[in-house]
Structure formats: structure tokens, C-alpha cells
Amino acid sequence: MRLSRAFIPTLKEIPADAQVVSHQLLLRAGFIRQLGAGIYSYLPLAQRSLKKVERIVREEMDAIGAQEFFLPALHPAEIWKESGRWEVMGDNMFRLKDRKGGDYCLGMTHEEIFTSIARSEIRSYRELPQTWYQIQTKFRDEPRPKSGLLRVRQFTMKDSYSFDVDQAGLDVAFEKHRVAYHRVYSRCGLAFAAVDAHSGAMGGSKSTEFMVRTDAGEDNIAYCPSCDYAANVEKATSRVGLIADGPGLPAPEKFATPGVRTILDLEQPPYHVEAKRQLKTLVFVADGRTVIAVVRGDQEMHEAKLQTATGAQEIRPASVDEIVALLGARPGSLGAVGTSGKEVYLDTSLVGRKDMVTGANEDDHHLRGVDVDRDLAHARLADLRTVQASEGCPSCPGEIQVWKGLEVGHIFKLGTRYSESMGATVLGPDGKSTPIVMGSYGIGVERIMAAAIELHHDENGIVWPMSIAPxxxxxxxxxxxxxxxxxxxxxxxxxxxxxxxxxxxxxxxxxxxxxxxxxxxxxxxxxxxxxxxxxxxxxxxxxxxxxxxxxxxxxxxxxxxxxxxxxxxxxxxxxxxx
Amino acid sequence: MRLSRAFIPTLKEIPADAQVVSHQLLLRAGFIRQLGAGIYSYLPLAQRSLKKVERIVREEMDAIGAQEFFLPALHPAEIWKESGRWEVMGDNMFRLKDRKGGDYCLGMTHEEIFTSIARSEIRSYRELPQTWYQIQTKFRDEPRPKSGLLRVRQFTMKDSYSFDVDQAGLDVAFEKHRVAYHRVYSRCGLAFAAVDAHSGAMGGSKSTEFMVRTDAGEDNIAYCPSCDYAANVEKATSRVGLIADGPGLPAPEKFATPGVRTILDLEQPPYHVEAKRQLKTLVFVADGRTVIAVVRGDQEMHEAKLQTATGAQEIRPASVDEIVALLGARPGSLGAVGTSGKEVYLDTSLVGRKDMVTGANEDDHHLRGVDVDRDLAHARLADLRTVQASEGCPSCPGEIQVWKGLEVGHIFKLGTRYSESMGATVLGPDGKSTPIVMGSYGIGVERIMAAAIELHHDENGIVWPMSIAPxxxxxxxxxxxxxxxxxxxxxxxxxxxxxxxxxxxxxxxxxxxxxxxxxxxxxxxxxxxxxxxxxxxxxxxxxxxxxxxxxxxxxxxxxxxxxxxxxxxxxxxxxxxx
Incomplete structure (x- = not known):
């Protein structure tokens, strides 16, 4: 191509609203232009790079025997109602009506559509395994689009779906994808880590994210350099030191704490209660149920972990009204003592702790001398705590680091989450009907291009890996x-x-x-x-x-x-x- | 690919709801499945063919120096309001709101978006010419989706746009596209005709459609085998024999016609007025104006021709109430005599006719002895008539045939329709600001695949051209x-x-x-x-x-x-x- 005829509108200045490097350079080097919030036009240079990424993805998918489809972006609401996700997806889903008033949405992902095809066309385990993929536009109404191509409302995704008669088949398909994804990223010039992750709205038993280490990322990754343990903090665990408590009191004792609202307030005079000796009590709404979560005062609960513990599809913090209705007190004085009959989750690191302080469920009052095993015996144990840097690795004697990661892929063992709700069954070798065991696997095409720029640039511009250079x-x-x-x-x-x-x-x-x-x-x-x-x-x-x-x-x-x-x-x- | 592992769900029976051959065979041979009305999933065989069509299109576009983009499918309403088409597109446009209540639509075509990029980035005629294209999903809410992939609500289109400083530049870009399209269709194994066409909602001065002759098509094409004249009947003209009229009357004379509502009624006893001696009077609403159209009684008016004559962006038949408000009578007794001051269009073939009969704008009454030149002198002449088979070719002594055509492409000389309304100008060689002269060019990717099947099949199945066989x-x-x-x-x-x-x-x-x-x-x-x-x-x-x-x-x-x-x-x- 001759530059005299090419359309490559480079900019001298860094655009004021571009924070992350890939956003700045994609604009400055004439690769993209914004059409609306989180909506970008890809100019010729970007399109050339993206086509190369797609070709690499396609080659690696074909190499594991996956077959390419192309499914609609416009979906009738009915099919999303079958899986139950018409409700779950909330405001993230773009919804519209056609000229006859029928409800439709724009595809955020395609589990439902691929499952409906398998349901209609596959009858016997002999027709399995199948792996189906497409490279296609997805739409998600992100609440806060930002960072150029990193958080957008329309993007290109390779999504694939595996269909097997049993868990062993799924394990094979999952492993094949893991290998294919490794090959894709390394061919695209990306250093990355495969990390254990939370499955979120996708459901299923196990998922692995592929993360590029960059401060432009929005995920926090717990990583152990000694043993290569790596997990999204949504999922990561760690070892924390034991804490020796005093004997405490025979029963919790209420005391007045006027004006105390936070963990920090209670650390101050005249109370002097160390944060790690306090219980932090939080209230959430999980699929409509109001639930209580308790973690140590100096630690952070991770919402995704509570979601996993509750098994909920959807979770959100409770409103003050909902909290008062449940516990009779306002935030700042909440506690889980005396809440038997309610759904309470207790972080596992609190087992055995004594002489703790917590809210009394009475405004401006707390309880001291709380014995967790005695007073919170009705609570269910769960991993709720957010891992922090310098804690012990759960797999070796090493120490955890926490770094920022940009997700460039995510693979899920869905199991029978969709085949059961949508009735996708086959006749098994024993002649009995059995739900298809599914996996789902996604790669963000633009994310790969942007991640390559985050990793490969200098003060003068982009430094493209050969394989995906325009x-x-x-x-x-x-x-x-x-x-x-x-x-x-x-x-x-x-x-x-x-x-x-x-x-x-x-x-x-x-x-x-x-x-x-x-x-x-x-x-x-x-x-x-x-x-x-x-x-x-x-x-x-x-x-x-x-x-x-x-x-x-x-x-x-x-x-x-x-x-x-x-x-x-x-x-x-x-x-x-x- | 091994068939034992491939997903090719062939059907023994012809699906009951599939009328046209390509629809039947695409279903039976396991190429497509319907997700909703006019919305199809492309299974692996279809995807392979479509990718080959796309590759051919891409090669031919690259060969004429076009540069590939990829633009969003999700468009903010504002940009369509600038061109005025937010209103024009009516129910054909899928519209939606985002989580903040902002108005968006799904792209039916991309004149607005490409023009907005040219407007922001191109300053001087020196940066022209440019030709930009993309291969992308379009969405149109068809009132009556049917015929499998022939009339759908989501489809893939190669659309390109040329930007020139003057008409001569546009002529070159248009000719390059004409040649490229010829090459695309012939490489895809399609016999086709390039026909003169109506520009419709696209606007602009000239357009050419590429038509495959098949009864599965929905367009009527006037074609002269002697000289290769070819035009969509929306646009086609023809020679019709002269009709010798009597001298008529000194002035129109009203007579009672109780119960007469149609041309046919007036042909019957006791009236015996031949259809070709009647005037057919129709009322339409063109961009909000109520207009009258007059054609010969035995001929059909073509709505697209009236639209062209009125210069309207949008046209529709008037309601009975609108007709009564305009002419004081109901359909069946309408006429244009005595309507001076109103916007009347008269088909050119009526010039010089005398002794004609028309409605009297009084229910159950008509006028006879109408002299068109005398009594309809206030009407504007226009080509309104639909060409019919066996009429004379307008370009040679031959005779017109009319056949069914399936549109597989359409190229438009837009001129400054978009650059003027959206303010896309450049500095010309004379240093003065001038609107960019644009063309727009579209190929339907699935249409090519389906047209190939309409042309190449037998009673046992599809007979693929080598170039696009899966x-x-x-x-x-x-x-x-x-x-x-x-x-x-x-x-x-x-x-x-x-x-x-x-x-x-x-x-x-x-x-x-x-x-x-x-x-x-x-x-x-x-x-x-x-x-x-x-x-x-x-x-x-x-x-x-x-x-x-x-x-x-x-x-x-x-x-x-x-x-x-x-x-x-x-x-x-x-x-x-x-």
C-alpha cells in the first residue's frame, strides 16, 4: 500500500480523554476512531491487524477439530427466557422490539443459541463430541465504557462450545482449548498467565482465565512466583497467620458505641479494638434472598466469592431499608450473633476465633467477647476473603504477589447448566436420555490487539509483533x-x-x-x-x-x-x- | 473433514414452509437453520461457502484500491438525524435504547458513519480519492421476511463508499465498482445483468442493480434481447403505440355512473369505455405533501417512479380521509380535471390524448370528452407508467421482455446527498470549500450464495460452482x-x-x-x-x-x-x- 493513497489519519497530540497506552496509540497511529461511548470504528490499519488475529484464532480452532459457524446477533427473547438469563443479564443486555412488538436482544454470548441447535439436531451420543465456534460481534451495554478497546459495548469474540456425552469428554475438550489458547496468545506475541477464575453469570463448575499482566487491566491476579500458582482474586486463596485470642467471655456482652460506624472508628480511643479482632458484617441480596456475610475486620470480602458460596446467579449489596428489615439496625452496628434461622456465611479464616467484637444489631451498640464457634455456629463456612499481596501461597511455602491483569480469554466447564434448563439431551450408550455436557470458550479479538500494544510499545509508538502487524x-x-x-x-x-x-x-x-x-x-x-x-x-x-x-x-x-x-x-x- | 465428525444435519424431507429452491436446499443439505423470522444460523457448510464469497469480494475490492474498514453495527441516533434518515427509515430500522435511555439503531447501511469519518479526517482534495469498504452484518426489520436467505432481517453485506472532489472522480469510482462487481459475480459462477435502477431511500442521481434471473427474485426486469437494454421496472421505459382519438367535446361533460368504482366497471355496459381511453387517478402522500398521479386506465403506475418525480424521500398511498379532504370524493370517482393549484403528475404517454373519461371528483359521477393538453395543462409531465412485456424497447426497434430478477448488488452515484446534509467538505484546488462527491456500493454476501443455488441445482440437490463450494x-x-x-x-x-x-x-x-x-x-x-x-x-x-x-x-x-x-x-x- 502506498501511504500517499492510504487512509491513516495519524495525530500529533495525545488525545486528552485517552488514559491507557493502547487507547492513546490506537487513536494517534490512525487505527480507530470513536463513534459513541464504547463504540469504535476500525480504520484500515486496525482491520488488517484484527484480521490477522482472527486468522490465527481460526487456524488454532480448526487444528483442534472445531467447526466454524456464524450465528445471528439478533436473538428472540424466548430462547434467553428458557435458560433463565433474560432476567439475569439485566441492564448489560441490549434489548429491543421489532415492528410487531416482539422482544429481542443483541447477543452478549451464544450458549443459548448453540444449545438450541444441538438440542434440535443431535440425537445420540454417537454424534458426539462436537466443538462449534464462530468469530462474531457481541454487544454488551457496559455501565462504564472506557480505555479505548479494553471496555467497549460492541466487540468481536471467538466463542466456541463443546458438546460431550460425559464429564471425561468435557475434560478433553477443555484441555484442547487450553492448549489452543496458549498457542494463539504465543503466536500473537502475548506473554500471559492462565489463572483460576470465577464463572459468574456463565455458570458451571470450573473456569480458567487467560491474563496479560498490564496496569491497563482491571482484574487483580494472585500469583506465586515460587510455584506458578495463579488465580483471579475473585477465586484465589492464601494462607494467613494464626491469631492467638484471649479466652473471651462466657457470653457476648453488649456495650454502647455512640457514633461508631466503621472498623476504623472502633480501632480509635476509647475502644482500641484492633481490626483483626473485629467481625465485619455485610448484607447482600442473592437471587432475591437476603444473606449475611461475615469476614475479619481488616480484610475485604469478595462479592464473587459470596456469589459462589450462595450459588446465586445474581448478587447485589442490600439497600439500607432491606438491612433494617432484616437485622433491625443500620450499617455500622450490624452483626450475625443471634441470627439463627437466617442465611449467614462466615469466612473460613474465622474458625476458632474468640473474644471478637461485632455490631449488636442495635444502632450505636456492639457486642464484645464473641466466640465464633459458639455464637456463630449457625453460619455456613465459605471462602469469602480477598487475597492480599504478601500472604502465603496456598500451594507452596512461597508468598503471593498481586498484579493487574487484562483478560484476553476465558474458558468454562459449563457442565449441564444449559443442556438441563433447555432440554438438550442425547441417548447415551445405555440407551437412556442424558443431558449433553458442555463447555464454553471465549477469546476477545480486539483485546488481543490492544494487549499486544500494552506489552509492546515505547515512547515513540507501537512496536508490533510480526504476526499481527498491519x-x-x-x-x-x-x-x-x-x-x-x-x-x-x-x-x-x-x-x-x-x-x-x-x-x-x-x-x-x-x-x-x-x-x-x-x-x-x-x-x-x-x-x-x-x-x-x-x-x-x-x-x-x-x-x-x-x-x-x-x-x-x-x-x-x-x-x-x-x-x-x-x-x-x-x-x-x-x-x-x- | 471427516463426515463422521462433521456437523452436517441433512434432511430427507423438503421442509413444508420452504417455497424457493435455495431455501429448501440450504435447509435439506444442512447449511442453515432458522432462529426466528428472517434470522438464520449458518452451519459449517454455509460458513465455508460464505467465507469464499467474502474472499472473492475482498480480492476484487482490494484490486480497485479500496481499503477495508470495520464499522460498528450499533449507531447513536444523532448521526442518522443529521442526514434526515432517522425519520425516513421508519419501521425498517431496528431501534433501541441503552441503559441511560440514549437512542440507538442497528445499522441498515453505513453512509452516515463513513461520511462522518470523512468529515472529521479529510481536509483537502489532495487526500482524495478514497474508497472505503467493509464486510459486515446489517439489520433491517423487513415487514415480510421470507424465502430463506433471500429476504431476511440480518445479513452480511460488503458495502463500499467512494469519496471524490468532483463528478468526474465519482464517474471513475463508479466504473471501477461496476467492473469489480462483474468480476465478483462471474468468479462466483453467477449469470447476471446490470440494470438501470431507482435509487430509493439512498438518494443520488444514478444507480445500477446487478440482477440474477430467477423466479425466486422479487424484482421485475425489463430486458431487450436485441440491444441488451435492461432496467428495473421501477425505472424502465418503453415505446407504446400511438392511439388515435376522436375530436372529443369542447369541454368535459359530467355524466352519472352510479356504482362505478373501477376501470373495469366503466368498460362494461352501458358505458363501454375502453380502459385505454380512461384516465386512472391516484393520490399519494410524498414527504407529507398530498400529490395526484394520472396514468392511462389500462396501465399501472409505479410508485418508485412517482417518488422519483416528486423528489420525495418517502412516499405512501393516501388514506381515504386524505383523498376526500383533497378532492371531495372517494376513490372510484377521482379525477385531475379542475385541480389547478394542486400537485399533479401526468404520465408522458398521455400527452395529446383527447376524448378521455375520468372521475368527476363527485361520488358516482365521471367526466367525458376530456382533452389532456387542454384540461390537465396544470399537470407536470413524468414517467409514471410500469413497463409491460411486449412493449417496444426504448433503445432499439426490439421488444421488451419482463423477467423476475434477484438483486445481488446495487451501486449508487450519491453525489453530495450526504456530504451536504452532514457538512463533509474539502478544500478544492481553488482553495474553496466544496462538498465531497460520494458513491455507495453494496453486495449481499448470502444473496450470492443463495443465487448460486437458484441457478445451479437439479432434482437431487445443489450443484456448486467450484469457487464457492464448501x-x-x-x-x-x-x-x-x-x-x-x-x-x-x-x-x-x-x-x-x-x-x-x-x-x-x-x-x-x-x-x-x-x-x-x-x-x-x-x-x-x-x-x-x-x-x-x-x-x-x-x-x-x-x-x-x-x-x-x-x-x-x-x-x-x-x-x-x-x-x-x-x-x-x-x-x-x-x-x-x-
Whole structure:
């Protein structure tokens, strides 16, 4: 492509509203433009990169025997009502009516649609296993779109679905996807970690997220460098030191705490109750039930963990009115002592603790001398606590780190969550009807492109991995008013093109400085400059965007060097460890 | 792909609700399934064909220098309000609100979005010409979805847009697209005609449709076999014989016609007024104005022609109340005599006619002795009449035929329709601001696939053109319980795959009859059968789906024969005549 004819609207300034690096660079280098909040137009450079990501994804999916479909984005409401998710998805789902008043939504994901096809068409276990995928536009009405392509309302996803007759089949499909995803990310030049994750609205028993470590990410990942333990903090556990308590009191004792509303208030004089000796009591609404959660005062409860514990599809903090209705007191004086008959969850780290302080369910009063095993015996034990850096690794004697991660994929063992609710069954080997065992697997296509930029850039622009660069070579003619330079550049452009190399040829009538600046910003892996001086000696300038010195290469050798370098710099797939 | 693992749910019966051939065969051969009215899931075979169509389209668009984008499907209402089409699109547009109550729609087409990008980013004529395209999902809330993939509510379209500084530039871009479209259709194996068409809601000065002749189509095409004149009847003209009238009366004369409501009524005794001596008067509402149209009694007015004449963006028949308010009478007694001051359009073929009969704008009364030039002098002349078969060709002495056509593409000279309403201007060579001159060009991807089936099938199934067949070869192992057969088939499957041939390998444990039936239904171009008997002589059976005898070919020669046949049967691009 000739830059003089290409549409690559680069910007000199960093757009004021772009915070994260990939957002800034995608705008500045002319890859994307915003159409509305969380809605972006992909210009030609972005489209070229995205098509390359898609091709890599497609190749790896085909390699594990997955078959490509293309399903509608417009879904009748009925099918989402069958699975129960028409309600669960809430405001995140774009809903609309057609001209006849029928209810529809825009697909956020396609478990329901693929399950409905399997239900209608597959009769016997002999037709299994099947793995089906598509690369398609998804719509989610994010409450707070931000960070360019990282949190958007319309995006491209490869989603696949496996159908097996039993759990062992699902395990195989899940493992195949794990390997395929490793290969995809490594081919796209992404360093990443596979982490244990919470399944959320998707349901199912186990899920693994693929995370790129970058401060642009919105997830917190607990990671142990000693043993490679890695989990989303939604799911991560850790070892915390034992705390020695005093004997406490024979029974909890109420005391007045006027004006005390927080853990911190109770740490102050005249109370002096250390946070780790307090119980923090929270109230949530889980699928319509009001539930109580108790964690240690100096720790944070993780909402996703409470959701897992309650088995709820949907969870939210209770309103003050709901709290008063349940416990008779307002936040600041809440406690779980004396709540038998209510649904109470207690963080496992509190087992055995004595002499604790908690709210008395009476405004401006607390209880002291609480013995957890004695006074909260009615509570169900659960892992509710958010792991924090420097706590002990749950798998080895090491210490947990917590870093920011950007999710670029998520794979789920769904089990029979959808096949049971929607009636997708097959006849098993024993002749009996059995629900299909499903998995679901997603990769965000734009996320991969943006994550690559977060990982590979410098102060001058993007540094593309060869495999997903929009073009492989920047060919810069330094003096467009010099006939010999133009002729040599044109010849090289034609020669590289004929060799199947993707070249962006800067044939604009601009100064060398402007051209080099744009080349750095757009960030193609190889830069070749044709200039008067070197050309007089039969040479052109060679430079790799990722670093290194300018090198003079003879015109006759340049094409071979490009071919060899393209091959060398295209990241190979890395197979995961078992 | 092994058929034993592939998901190809073929049906024995023709589904009851499928009328047109492509719909029947796409369902029966396991290509598509319906999710809702006008909403289809594409199963793996369809997806493979569609991807091939897309690749051909992409190659031809790239060849004319078009650059690929990918724009959002979700559009803020504001941008459609700027062009005025938020109102024009009416119920055909899917509309929705986001969680904050903002108005959005699903993209039916992308003139507005591309124009907004050009408006923001292009400053000077030096940055022109540009041609931008995308291959993307469109949404239209069709009132009556039907015919499988022919009339749907969600579909894939290649849409492109050209941006030039002047009309001469647009003419070049339009011609490039015309040539590219010819190449696309001929490479996809479609016989087609390029016809003159009405621009409709798109606006602009000229448009050409690409039509495949098939009774599954919903358009009527006027075609002259003598000179290749071709136009959609929305736009077509023709020569009609002159009619000799009597001298008529000095002024129109009212007479009573009790109960007469139609042209036919007036042809009956006691009136005996031939239809071609009657004036048919119709009332429409064009962009809110009530307008009158007059055509000859034995002819049909074409609504699109009236729309063109009025210059309206939107047109609809007037209600009875609107008619009575305008003319004081009800349908059946309407006329345009005495309506000066009102907006009246008169079909050009009525010029010079005398002694005509028309409604008197008084219920149960008509006028006779009407002299068109005298009594309808206030009317504007326009081409309103629908061309009919056997009328004279407007370009040569030949005779018009009318056939059914299926639209597979439409290209428009938009001019400045969008750039003016949306303020997309550039500085011209003279330093003055000038609106960008635009064209818009669309190809329906699924329509191409369905049209190929309408043109290429027989009573046993689809007969795919090689270029867009889901696979190139059906490899059928006739006896899966014979080790030699299995071994030879497996070897051939591997050998063809290694040669880059796309093979669907029927390795199912089924009878030969079932396998051949499915192979015919799915319709891959080459069928190779490996059977015990021929194999004993080192041969396999060869047959082309499009016809011809079964041939025995030696195992050693088969791969070369496949390669040669794939090349030979892949339709070449045909360049259009000037």
C-alpha cells in the first residue's frame, strides 16, 4: 500500500480523554476512531491487524477439530427466557422490539443459541463430541465504557462450545482449548498467565482465565512466583497467620458505641479494638434472598466469592431499608450473633476465633467477647476473603504477589447448566436420555490487539509483533524529488510485493523526519529507508522497530533479508506445560 | 473433514414452509437453520461457502484500491438525524435504547458513519480519492421476511463508499465498482445483468442493480434481447403505440355512473369505455405533501417512479380521509380535471390524448370528452407508467421482455446527498470549500450464495460452482468394513489434503446409496468413490456433480486429475463490456 493513497489519519497530540497506552496509540497511529461511548470504528490499519488475529484464532480452532459457524446477533427473547438469563443479564443486555412488538436482544454470548441447535439436531451420543465456534460481534451495554478497546459495548469474540456425552469428554475438550489458547496468545506475541477464575453469570463448575499482566487491566491476579500458582482474586486463596485470642467471655456482652460506624472508628480511643479482632458484617441480596456475610475486620470480602458460596446467579449489596428489615439496625452496628434461622456465611479464616467484637444489631451498640464457634455456629463456612499481596501461597511455602491483569480469554466447564434448563439431551450408550455436557470458550479479538500494544510499545509508538502487524515493512523513500531514490524505492516495493511481503510504502512528499516519526508511531517491525547517500553506494538503510542500530544493506540482498527476518520474528506457538 | 465428525444435519424431507429452491436446499443439505423470522444460523457448510464469497469480494475490492474498514453495527441516533434518515427509515430500522435511555439503531447501511469519518479526517482534495469498504452484518426489520436467505432481517453485506472532489472522480469510482462487481459475480459462477435502477431511500442521481434471473427474485426486469437494454421496472421505459382519438367535446361533460368504482366497471355496459381511453387517478402522500398521479386506465403506475418525480424521500398511498379532504370524493370517482393549484403528475404517454373519461371528483359521477393538453395543462409531465412485456424497447426497434430478477448488488452515484446534509467538505484546488462527491456500493454476501443455488441445482440437490463450494471434493468410501477400501480412501484423503484440496471424506458406516444421496444433496463439484471392485484393479470412481458419466481413474493419477479439474472448473472473472 502506498501511504500517499492510504487512509491513516495519524495525530500529533495525545488525545486528552485517552488514559491507557493502547487507547492513546490506537487513536494517534490512525487505527480507530470513536463513534459513541464504547463504540469504535476500525480504520484500515486496525482491520488488517484484527484480521490477522482472527486468522490465527481460526487456524488454532480448526487444528483442534472445531467447526466454524456464524450465528445471528439478533436473538428472540424466548430462547434467553428458557435458560433463565433474560432476567439475569439485566441492564448489560441490549434489548429491543421489532415492528410487531416482539422482544429481542443483541447477543452478549451464544450458549443459548448453540444449545438450541444441538438440542434440535443431535440425537445420540454417537454424534458426539462436537466443538462449534464462530468469530462474531457481541454487544454488551457496559455501565462504564472506557480505555479505548479494553471496555467497549460492541466487540468481536471467538466463542466456541463443546458438546460431550460425559464429564471425561468435557475434560478433553477443555484441555484442547487450553492448549489452543496458549498457542494463539504465543503466536500473537502475548506473554500471559492462565489463572483460576470465577464463572459468574456463565455458570458451571470450573473456569480458567487467560491474563496479560498490564496496569491497563482491571482484574487483580494472585500469583506465586515460587510455584506458578495463579488465580483471579475473585477465586484465589492464601494462607494467613494464626491469631492467638484471649479466652473471651462466657457470653457476648453488649456495650454502647455512640457514633461508631466503621472498623476504623472502633480501632480509635476509647475502644482500641484492633481490626483483626473485629467481625465485619455485610448484607447482600442473592437471587432475591437476603444473606449475611461475615469476614475479619481488616480484610475485604469478595462479592464473587459470596456469589459462589450462595450459588446465586445474581448478587447485589442490600439497600439500607432491606438491612433494617432484616437485622433491625443500620450499617455500622450490624452483626450475625443471634441470627439463627437466617442465611449467614462466615469466612473460613474465622474458625476458632474468640473474644471478637461485632455490631449488636442495635444502632450505636456492639457486642464484645464473641466466640465464633459458639455464637456463630449457625453460619455456613465459605471462602469469602480477598487475597492480599504478601500472604502465603496456598500451594507452596512461597508468598503471593498481586498484579493487574487484562483478560484476553476465558474458558468454562459449563457442565449441564444449559443442556438441563433447555432440554438438550442425547441417548447415551445405555440407551437412556442424558443431558449433553458442555463447555464454553471465549477469546476477545480486539483485546488481543490492544494487549499486544500494552506489552509492546515505547515512547515513540507501537512496536508490533510480526504476526499481527498491519504490514510487515515500512518502506520509506527519503527524497521523493530524487529520481534515483524514487526508482530504487519503487523497484523494491514491487520486488517485496512480488515476494508476498506486506509493505507500507511511504511515497509522500514529506520530510524524512515526518516519515520516520509516522513509521515509529505506526510501529511496523521492519523499516527500510531509501536515501540518496547510501543509494550511491548501492545500499539502503535497515532498522528493526524493536531496537538496534541502523544497518546499511546492499540493494541486492534486502529482499532475502526481509524474508528471513519476517520468518524469524513471527512468534512461534508455545505449548503449555501440563 | 471427516463426515463422521462433521456437523452436517441433512434432511430427507423438503421442509413444508420452504417455497424457493435455495431455501429448501440450504435447509435439506444442512447449511442453515432458522432462529426466528428472517434470522438464520449458518452451519459449517454455509460458513465455508460464505467465507469464499467474502474472499472473492475482498480480492476484487482490494484490486480497485479500496481499503477495508470495520464499522460498528450499533449507531447513536444523532448521526442518522443529521442526514434526515432517522425519520425516513421508519419501521425498517431496528431501534433501541441503552441503559441511560440514549437512542440507538442497528445499522441498515453505513453512509452516515463513513461520511462522518470523512468529515472529521479529510481536509483537502489532495487526500482524495478514497474508497472505503467493509464486510459486515446489517439489520433491517423487513415487514415480510421470507424465502430463506433471500429476504431476511440480518445479513452480511460488503458495502463500499467512494469519496471524490468532483463528478468526474465519482464517474471513475463508479466504473471501477461496476467492473469489480462483474468480476465478483462471474468468479462466483453467477449469470447476471446490470440494470438501470431507482435509487430509493439512498438518494443520488444514478444507480445500477446487478440482477440474477430467477423466479425466486422479487424484482421485475425489463430486458431487450436485441440491444441488451435492461432496467428495473421501477425505472424502465418503453415505446407504446400511438392511439388515435376522436375530436372529443369542447369541454368535459359530467355524466352519472352510479356504482362505478373501477376501470373495469366503466368498460362494461352501458358505458363501454375502453380502459385505454380512461384516465386512472391516484393520490399519494410524498414527504407529507398530498400529490395526484394520472396514468392511462389500462396501465399501472409505479410508485418508485412517482417518488422519483416528486423528489420525495418517502412516499405512501393516501388514506381515504386524505383523498376526500383533497378532492371531495372517494376513490372510484377521482379525477385531475379542475385541480389547478394542486400537485399533479401526468404520465408522458398521455400527452395529446383527447376524448378521455375520468372521475368527476363527485361520488358516482365521471367526466367525458376530456382533452389532456387542454384540461390537465396544470399537470407536470413524468414517467409514471410500469413497463409491460411486449412493449417496444426504448433503445432499439426490439421488444421488451419482463423477467423476475434477484438483486445481488446495487451501486449508487450519491453525489453530495450526504456530504451536504452532514457538512463533509474539502478544500478544492481553488482553495474553496466544496462538498465531497460520494458513491455507495453494496453486495449481499448470502444473496450470492443463495443465487448460486437458484441457478445451479437439479432434482437431487445443489450443484456448486467450484469457487464457492464448501469443499471441492466428496470422497466416498463405499465399504467401511473393507480394510483395503479404508486404507486406500485414507491414503487418498491425506494425499489430497496435502495438495491443498478441500475434501469432505464420507467415512461413515453407511450404505453406498445413503452416501451418494447425501453427496448429491450437498453438491460438491467432484465426487470420488473408493470401492472394492474398482480398487482391485487399482482404480477409483470419478464423477462430476454437474453431470457426465462415472469414470474409472487409476489411484496413481487421481490427485493430478483433481488438481487440474479444480483449476479448470473455477470460474474465471469476466470483464464487462464498455
Amino acid at each position: 504490514y510487515q515493512v515500512s518502506l520509506v523513500a527519503l527524497q521523493m524529488n530524487d529520481a534515483a531514490v524514487v526508482e530504487a524505492a519503487e523497484k523494491l516495493y514491487a520486488e517485496l510485493g512480488a515476494a508476498g511481503i506486506e509493505v507500507l510504502f511511504d511515497d509522500r512528499d514529506e520530510r524524512a523526519g515526518v516519515k520516520f516519526k509516522d513509521a515509529d508511531l505506526v510501529g511496523l517491525p521492519i523499516r527500510i529507508a531509501v536515501g540518496k547517500k547510501a543509494l550511491a553506494e548501492g545500499k539502503v538503510e535497515w532498522k528493526l522497530r524493536r531496537g538496534g542500530e541502523v544497518e546499511l544493506v546492499s540493494v541486492g540482498e534486502i529482499a532475502a533479508k526481509v524474508r528471513a527476518t519476517v520468518a524469524e520474528l513471527t512468534p512461534a506457538a508455545v505449548e503449555p506445560r501440563r | 469443499y471441492q471434493v466428496s470422497l466416498v468410501a463405499l465399504q467401511m468394513n473393507d480394510a483395503a477400501v479404508v486404507e486406500a480412501a485414507e491414503k487418498l484423503y491425506a494425499e489430497l489434503g496435502a495438495a491443498g484440496i478441500e475434501v469432505l471424506f464420507d467415512d461413515r458406516d453407511e450404505r453406498a446409496g445413503v452416501k451418494f444421496k447425501d453427496a448429491d444433496l450437498v453438491g460438491l463439484p467432484i465426487r470420488i468413490a473408493v470401492g472394492k471392485k474398482a480398487l482391485a484393479e487399482g482404480k477409483v470412481e470419478w464423477k462430476l456433480r454437474r453431470g457426465g458419466e462415472v469414470e474409472l481413474v487409476s489411484v496413481g493419477e487421481i490427485a493430478a486429475k483433481v488438481r487440474a479439474t479444480v483449476a479448470e472448473l473455477t470460474p474465471a472473472a469476466v470483464e464487462p463490456r464498455r
